[in-house]
Amino acid sequence: MSTANAYLTVRGINIDVVYKDIKNLHIGVYPPVGRVRVAAPERLDEDQIRLAVIQRLPWIKRQRQQLQAAIRQSRRELVTGESHYVWGIRHRLQVVVRPGRAHVELDGDRLLMYVPEGTKSEQRNKLLQNWYRQELRAQVPALIAQWEPIIGRQVSRWSIRRMKTKWGSCHRETGHMWFNVELGKKPPRCLEYIVLHEMTHLLERNHGDRFAALMDGFMSDWRTRRDELNAAPLADEDWGRAEAEARDQ
Numbered sequence: 001m002s003t004a005n006a007y008l009t010v011r012g013i014n015i016d017v018v019y020k021d022i023k024n025l026h027i028g029v030y031p032p033v034g035r036v037r038v039a040a041p042e043r044l045d046e047d048q049i050r051l052a053v054i055q056r057l058p059w060i061k062r063q064r065q066q067l068q069a070a071i072r073q074s075r076r077e078l079v080t081g082e083s084h085y086v087w088g089i090r091h092r093l094q095v096v097v098r099p100g101r102a103h104v105e106l107d108g109d110r111l112l113m114y115v116p117e118g119t120k121s122e123q124r125n126k127l128l129q130n131w132y133r134q135e136l137r138a139q140v141p142a143l144i145a146q147w148e149p150i151i152g153r154q155v156s157r158w159s160i161r162r163m164k165t166k167w168g169s170c171h172r173e174t175g176h177m178w179f180n181v182e183l184g185k186k187p188p189r190c191l192e193y194i195v196l197h198e199m200t201h202l203l204e205r206n207h208g209d210r211f212a213a214l215m216d217g218f219m220s221d222w223r224t225r226r227d228e229l230n231a232a233p234l235a236d237e238d239w240g241r242a243e244a245e246a247r248d249q
């Protein structure tokens with residue numbers, strides 16, 4: 001990234017301006033903190049840049065909020081008081097320190113984590129991941145069994161794993177499927193959508209018209225479920241993908 005040629009403050013937001021030999025003005029909001037950088041054609045003066053930024057302010061603010069939410073999401077210490085989603089419902093974490101085997105359980109709207117003294121946040125995180133994995137393992141078989149006769153194909157093997165950019169994947173030749181452990185945080189209807197989506201790949205590899213038509217036949221509201229799933233970022237969002245850039249017309 002090149003050094004800024006000018007610094008502006010627009011409505012309390014600091015903006016780095018880089019003049020370039022370009023036709024259009026570009027505004028970018030960059031991770032991790034939502035730094036705003038404008039690449040401006042050399043012909044524009046400061047007032048014109050300021051005006052362009054003001055016009056884009058609602059968008060800039062939205063990008064910054066998303067980045068900040070992603071930071072909050074990724075910085076989990078696994079301490080009492082944090083909220084964690086389980087099957088689409090927010091639960092308050094309560095860490096109970098006591099000797100014995102570490103384990104996690106739901107108790108009404110609380111998510112209880114029992115750990116021996118000295119358990120580090122990294123270990124607590126691993127414990128919670130394993131618990132989500134178990135939750136998913138308990139739900140997936142019934143979904144597969146429900147859809148197999150409808151799809152007319154068998155799922156030979158499936159597993160739960162952490163994936164940074166996908167909710168699920170399917171190896172068509174072997175019939176092996178993977179489901180993202182993060183699905184345990186989403187409403188059960190989203191898991192069902194992903195299971196069905198991956199199983200539909202046993203009939204159609206690509207996401208073209210045929211795939212959409214098959215999905216329409218199986219699950220009329222699949223688009224709503226998909227949008228719900230993608231409304232929030234994956235917890236382990238890769239900063240490169242969070243980067244947003246706008247182009248001024």
Ligand SMILES: [Zn+2]
Nearest residue numbers: 197198201207
């Ligand atoms: Zn797919």
